[in-house]
Amino acid sequence: MGAYLLRRLLVAVPSLLGISLILFTILALAPGDPFGDMASNPNIPPEVRLALRAKFGLDDPVLFRYWHWLVAMVRGDWGFSFQSRTDVARLILDRVPTTLFVVGSSQVLALLIAVPVGIAAAVRPYSLLDKLANTLAFAGFSLPTFFTGILFILVFSINLHWLPFVYDADIQATGLAWYWEHVRQAIMPVCVLGFFQAASYTRYVRSAVLDVARLDYVTTARAKGLAEGTVTRRHIARNGLIPVVTLVALQMPAVFGGAIVTEQIFRVPGIGALLINAMLANDTPVVMAVTFVFACLVVLFNLIADLLYGWLDPRISFG
């Protein structure tokens, strides 16, 4: 297991480096000079501007700049937000838990829907349930998250007045009321994201389980006289669900994309909303750092999925 872990880690490092290289290339190719404003500002003498350029290494060779940027990123030295006048790292770390909470709960919800429905559909392929699930899944991933969000607000907040549609980070309540308010305001963002993911997961689960359902050992289990429910649960589902781990990890980029949209709709103070607001306010250090954090999260979740896969499937050799 140790060697396997190490090997997966060694695979993750080049992808992180590759992603950071892509990000840096985009940044380096982008037009505009971070000190461009100063050139037109009569209060800043040219010497100061040149000194600043030298200090931040803007005239160094490209590889040098990449190296400095990478080192700074790895050390958590992500710069200073022009807009909110705080350290970017501070700003992001404050908001990461909210995003992970919303994304995490929505993934749990998605799997709670997708796994039972997908298995039920795969055990009786082309039954009424299968067709219904398939059609609903198609509708589910054809409904963009921003439209589902708007529909939810229209129905549950504006018409029924059940749920608040603005996420409040510091709720003025204590004890149980505090938890209740938190759950209430998280319901809509989590459901919007969860339903969207559940739609595609259902199809994955269905096809993964179908692949297993016709194998010989399943027939053997039936021939032994095991109850159909036992065969499904112990023999088909346990094996069939292993590839789903990888497929869920492959969906991570899409999940974080969805998180950006839902956070923006419901004003959830996570890093997705931070990214959009920073873009609208031209706050480049924040934009770069948040994109980098998103990339790291994606690589991290892929790594976790790889490890889980190795643990769940003993056929994967650790050697």
Add this chain to the structure above:
Amino acid sequence: MRDPAVLGLDPTPAAMGSPLVAEGTAALVAAAPALAAAVPDAAPARRRSGPHEVWHRFSRHRLALVSVVVLAMLVLGVLLGPLLWPIAIDDIDFSAMLQGPSAAHPFGTDDLGQDILARMISGGRISLAVGVSAMLVATVVGLTVGSLAGMSRGALGPVLMWVTDLFLALPQLPLLLLLIYLFRDTLKRIFGVEGGVFVMIVLVIGGLGWMPVARLVRAQFLSLREKEFVEAARSQGATTFHLVLHHILPNALGPVIVAGTIEVSSAIIAESTLSFLGLGFPPDIPTWGRILFDAKDHLDVAPHWALFPGAAIFLTVLSINFIGDGLRDALDARRVV
């Protein structure tokens, strides 16, 4: 006990490798009218020629057939709409602000009294054009990368696949937003305000959507290049380029067409997401996502403003996805992921 059809596999043995089906693929795209040609009565049910077999399998997918009609109506509506509904999209009327659907304004009006139907017709053209163009970009890049990786026997293949996997692991939406954020002004200067945004959105969405196509093409190439008919062509002295263009690529097109269809719908979603976040098209180009962005702060007084464009996006994407599913049944019995 279990019929292969029950397991989600198409029972017809016509493997994608057979040139017959590939011909059908090309014919389906190039000459749809040919499909109307009647099947010769003498032909037994199992021995349909390429196009007919494809059409037969496609038409068994009822939702896909309905989707073709729905999508055709949407496309026609967007293309011919201005002839039937000649209200200017920037016709401001303060006496009719935020009105619900009525005879004068079937889809209602927005906060400036502009007609939402007219704006949706005009914006729908952009949304659909973005979808199709981004799909073309993604398909061309994917075909190139995939065939290079599929034909190479050296280090090029693994390297290209590593790059493909890397791109698959990139957080797409943040990157889309980042690219647009950084390059918006330059492209505006080169192509003008409208053209610049269009070119950029198409390039960025297409440039981040080619990976599935590349993987499919490579997988197809790896198996096709060892087939006997390719061997035969090679033994007759065909160059690699000729082999790819005339023997391998035509047989690999089925899954590519399916992937391309899905690409159109995901590009439409990507564009509307960008516009919905306020970072896509400017307000004077009312794509469906942009209308939603403008509408989202008036949900309590004018829900119709958001519902119509949202429903348009949903219907378009849903019908394209169903068509893709039908095409998969028709062209790509093996379902390569």
